Amino acid sequence: MNTKISLRSVEKSFGDRKVLDGVDLDVASSEVIAFIGSSGSGKSTLLRCINLLESIDDGAILLDGVDISLPGLDADPIRRRIGMVFQNFNLFPHMNVLRNVTLAPRKVLGLSADEADDRGHELLRRLGLHDRAGAYPDQLSGGQQQRVAIARSLAMEPEVMLLDEITSALDPELVGEVLDVVRELKGNGMTMLLATHEMGFAREIADRVCFLHQGQILECAPPNELFGAPRNERTQQFLQRVIDSGRL
Amino acid sequence: MNETVPGTSDRPGTVASGTSHQPVSSREVRRRFERHQKRRSTLIALTSTLVVVGLLVALIPQTPGWYKVKRSFFDGDVFSETFPRLLEAFVKDVQIFLWCAPCILVWGMVLAVCRSVRTPALFPLRLFAAAYTDVFRGVPVILTILLIGFGVPGLGMDRPWNSPYLWGSVALVLTYSSYVAEVFRAGIESVHESQRAGARSLGLSSGQTLRFVVIPQAVRRVVPPLMNDLVSLQKDVALVSLIGPIEILRQAGIDKSKFANFTPYLGAALIFLALTIPETRFVDHLMARERRRTSGTTIR
Numbered sequence: 380m381n382t383k384i385s386l387r388s389v390e391k392s393f394g395d396r397k398v399l400d401g402v403d404l405d406v407a408s409s410e411v412i413a414f415i416g417s418s419g420s421g422k423s424t425l426l427r428c429i430n431l432l433e434s435i436d437d438g439a440i441l442l443d444g445v446d447i448s449l450p451g452l453d454a455d456p457i458r459r460r461i462g463m464v465f466q467n468f469n470l471f472p473h474m475n476v477l478r479n480v481t482l483a484p485r486k487v488l489g490l491s492a493d494e495a496d497d498r499g500h501e502l503l504r505r506l507g508l509h510d511r512a513g514a515y516p517d518q519l520s521g522g523q524q525q526r527v528a529i530a531r532s533l534a535m536e537p538e539v540m541l542l543d544e545i546t547s548a549l550d551p552e553l554v555g556e557v558l559d560v561v562r563e564l565k566g567n568g569m570t571m572l573l574a575t576h577e578m579g580f581a582r583e584i585a586d587r588v589c590f591l592h593q594g595q596i597l598e599c600a601p602p603n604e605l606f607g608a609p610r611n612e613r614t615q616q617f618l619q620r621v622i623d624s625g626r627l
Numbered sequence: 628m629n630e631t632v633p634g635t636s637d638r639p640g641t642v643a644s645g646t647s648h649q650p651v652s653s654r655e656v657r658r659r660f661e662r663h664q665k666r667r668s669t670l671i672a673l674t675s676t677l678v679v680v681g682l683l684v685a686l687i688p689q690t691p692g693w694y695k696v697k698r699s700f701f702d703g704d705v706f707s708e709t710f711p712r713l714l715e716a717f718v719k720d721v722q723i724f725l726w727c728a729p730c731i732l733v734w735g736m737v738l739a740v741c742r743s744v745r746t747p748a749l750f751p752l753r754l755f756a757a758a759y760t761d762v763f764r765g766v767p768v769i770l771t772i773l774l775i776g777f778g779v780p781g782l783g784m785d786r787p788w789n790s791p792y793l794w795g796s797v798a799l800v801l802t803y804s805s806y807v808a809e810v811f812r813a814g815i816e817s818v819h820e821s822q823r824a825g826a827r828s829l830g831l832s833s834g835q836t837l838r839f840v841v842i843p844q845a846v847r848r849v850v851p852p853l854m855n856d857l858v859s860l861q862k863d864v865a866l867v868s869l870i871g872p873i874e875i876l877r878q879a880g881i882d883k884s885k886f887a888n889f890t891p892y893l894g895a896a897l898i899f900l901a902l903t904i905p906e907t908r909f910v911d912h913l914m915a916r917e918r919r920r921t922s923g924t925t926i927r
């Protein structure tokens with residue numbers, strides 16, 4: 380099994396605030412990692428750093444063994460290989476669904492309009508959105524918007540997907556349709572790193588669950604272990620709080 | 628809409644109760660109430676307008692200077708003789724407007740983009756754009772026209788490089804592009820950071836992000852204030868007359884001297900209004916549509 384992504388003592392501060400404090404992790408190809416942890420623990424920041432939307436202060440991020448975090452490196456070709464889906468979808472409101480999905484393939488990969496449209500329609504069909512290709516984002520439900528956002532990301536045929544709490548802006552009854560898509564991606568062998576508050580889902584889909592606390596990974600283990608017999612005291616406390624609030 | 632306090636008989640529940648034993652749906656009661664209110668406010672507005680206009684018409688001719696004013700501003704013969712010439716001269720205003728407006732929009736956008744770039748290497752560009760907008764927004768347009776219109780041709784260049792049309796237009800473009808740049812910049816900054824993140828995460832470059840994601844959204848948002856600036860431009864074109872071109876204001880001045888009568892200015896004003904009133908109404912319409920789109924309903 381080869382390593383797809385390596386994090387080597389990654390550090391990141393905003394001003395005086397250390398948000399990532401020496402994060403180490405090796406992610407194998409086709410592996411699914413779920414980051415859990417309380418609000419502000421650094422989950423989003425970590426994903427944004429891997430996507431090079433934030434630059435790190437120290438350490439290294441390797442993609443297929445190549446350091447992608449070197450300062451001065453052209454980030455655009457790397458971002459192409461790493462898809463990211465956001466909590467609030469971030470769809471382009473002035474473009475219809477198909478244009479949202481085909482913009483990057485056309486402008487970045489240089490596909491012709493027809494090729495891009497074919498790819499777009501194919502993806503929308505896969506995600507059950509083929510009849511909404513002409514709709515604008517504000518005419519869609521949250522679940523549909525999030526599926527479009529996933530389709531938009533997949534249209535670049537990324538090698539890795541970063542999913543940042545992609546269901547937390549959704550009504551409970553819409554969560555399922557989005558999670559179905561993630562299951563399918565896992566079935567196809569996509570390498571995924573996801574931040575989530577859905578413990579049940581993390582347990583079901585992740586190969587390993589990593590508990591993040593104040594910018595450090597305190598524990599990383601297969602779901603049964605981490606949820607069943609957490610070793611770290613902080614993890615135990617966190618899970619206890621989750622159980623107490625009825626979210627597990 | 629709410630200048631009247633509804634009396635008891637206007638209250639929704641009581642409108643129909645006396646006249647009918649049939650149960651009336653609450654929706655019907657509301658509709659009747661609203662119709663009634665609407666008719667009432669229209670009536671009040673109409674009456675008050677008639678009263679005010681009537682008073683003006685009756686009182687103004689009583690003033691001691693009215694006769695003189697009427698002769699020198701409202702002379703029908705002068706009006707009909709000068710109006711066609713004014714209209715002809717106005718074509719020049721429209722022409723100047725038509726070639727200035729696209730230049731202003733393009734140059735204003737360039738300036739706005741310069742001010743929005745964040746690459747440190749391009750800092751000088753940003754500084755230039757900031758200084759430019761500060762200077763040209765801070766100087767009255769009339770001064771810019773005079774300085775450039777008299778200054779540059781003074782360099783003694785040959786035709787067509789000494790044309791007052793050219794330098795008058797340049798002055799307008801310089802000034803108005805600084806206004807328009809600020810409008811565009813506000814639009815660009817109003818596009819949420821997450822839109823950039825979404826675009827960059829797909830591998831779009833910062834230039835592509837600006838071009839395909841940020842600017843289209845920014846422009847949509849600033850169309851109404853932009854149109855306002857264009858309406859102002861339409862009027863300020865007349866200031867170019869100060870450096871020579873015979874456009875409508877200058878023509879009106881010539882006719883004023885010729886007839887020793889101010890009526891031509893009135894004609895010029897009417898011609899401007901014929902263009903600017905529909906323009907401003909159109910802008911209002913756009914703004915109202917934008918407001919409805921963003922807030923759902925209009926609050927009374």
Ligand SMILES: Nc1ncnc2c1ncn2[C@@H]1O[C@H](COP(=O)(O)OP(=O)(O)OP(=O)(O)O)[C@@H](O)[C@H]1O
Nearest residue numbers: 393398416417418419420421422423424425544574
């Ligand atoms: N751009 C920024 N500037 C300053 N501080 C930031 C910035 N982004 C994040 N932070 C801070 O970094 C810390 C970690 O934020 P992050 O968004 O990574 O947390 P999170 O684990 O994703 O939380 P949540 O579960 O609420 O999404 C927070 O304290 C946050 O305030």
Ligand SMILES: [Mg+2]
Nearest residue numbers: 422423424544
């Ligand atoms: Mg987060």
